[in-house]
Amino acid sequence: VLGSFFDKVYQPRIWNGIVHYTLQQARNECTELSLDARSSGDVAAYGNMFDLRTASQSITMTGLDLHVDARYALTFVDYEVFTKRDTFRLHGQADMGAWFPSAVGTALVSSEGYLSVPTASFIPVSIPPGTIQGFYVTLSSPNMISRSTTKLANQIYDLNDDLELRVGVSV
Secondary structure: OOOOOOOOOEEEEEOOEEEEEEEEOHHHOEEEEEEEOOOOOOEEEOEEEEEEEEOOOOEEEEEEEEEEOHHHOOOEEEEEEEEEEEOOOOOOOOOHHHOEEEEEEEEEEOOOOEEEOOHHHEOOEEEOOOOEEEEEEEEOOOOEEEEEOOOOOOOEEEEOOOEEEEOEEEO
């Protein structure tokens, strides 16, 4: 694991980025959508743990864009993405064995400070309707930008018709 998994956990924090996903439509057609939770951040850490909850339809998560410290724009950064069924808070903060890898690699940070996890390195994550899925996203250095909040961990931070992004922690 790249970051400091079993080190300090800071909460509550809001993950800062974009979730890319597809919805299965009639006649086996898929619609590509996203939940954009980008905002100005005030905290840098190795990574974030957060939950997504699906609404009434299953989705397939196909990628992530991560907000990285702008000083690392146009440089390559190592990343890892892990996932688990149910909330990250259920064994996820103390047991790395609870997590399954979804992506690992190195990617170029854009001039705006975002790292797009390449689709080729991202194992799609299917999330059934009404299900909570935990995510742990980490970098090789403490440069992932998140936001502190007065909301409690697990409260809804952002949502659309398909997904809820819940307040998590930074590590």
